[in-house]
Amino acid sequence: MVQTVPAIQGWFTQGHAEGEQPALLGSRCTTCATVFFPPVAAEGFCRNPACSGERFEQTELGRRGTVWSYTDAQYQPPAPYVPASDPYEPFALAAVELPEGLVVLGQVARGFGVADLQVGAEVELVVETLYTDDQGERTVWRWRPVPALGATGSAAGGSR
Numbered sequence: 291m292v293q294t295v296p297a298i299q300g301w302f303t304q305g306h307a308e309g310e311q312p313a314l315l316g317s318r319c320t321t322c323a324t325v326f327f328p329p330v331a332a333e334g335f336c337r338n339p340a341c342s343g344e345r346f347e348q349t350e351l352g353r354r355g356t357v358w359s360y361t362d363a364q365y366q367p368p369a370p371y372v373p374a375s376d377p378y379e380p381f382a383l384a385a386v387e388l389p390e391g392l393v394v395l396g397q398v399a400r401g402f403g404v405a406d407l408q409v410g411a412e413v414e415l416v417v418e419t420l421y422t423d424d425q426g427e428r429t430v431w432r433w434r435p436v437p438a439l440g441a442t443g444s445a446a447g448g449s450r
């Protein structure tokens with residue numbers, strides 16, 4: 291029996307159920323409504339220095355954002371990075387600004403690289419397998435470029 295579970299519990303939903311989309315899970319301060327990612331404990335101190343809030347509720351973050359910055363990881367990052375392949379295959383990382391105003395770093399979806407990215411371009415959240423161990427598949431969120439309106443999709447590897 292192979293399970294598909296998040297590599298990190300509680301940071302995102304996988305959206306495997308019918309009609310369900312994956313989403314990052316953030317924490318919203320019940321006092322100032324500021325949203326944080328990664329999520330914080332249900333009770334703690336708000337990271338907004340102007341706020342004395344101590345309670346948070348879970349909230350799903352917007353599934354689409356815009357590329358704020360990106361980079362190419364040509365060398366294998368140090369631990370706790372888990373190599374997805376041996377030998378190491380370079381991958382692209384994108385920092386994506388979400389509608390909530392925060393920036394979330396993530397790998398770029400399989401099959402895409404820095405050549406598919408542009409600052410200000412739209413990307414959407416997908417959940418892909420990070421690695422497989424004897425427990426099953428471990429998943430992580432990634433950012434997938436959204437083809438611009440009117441594009442044929444050839445550059446984005448869409449239709450075939």
Ligand SMILES: [Zn+2]
Pocket residue numbers: 319320321322323324336337338341342343
């Ligand atoms: Zn607050």
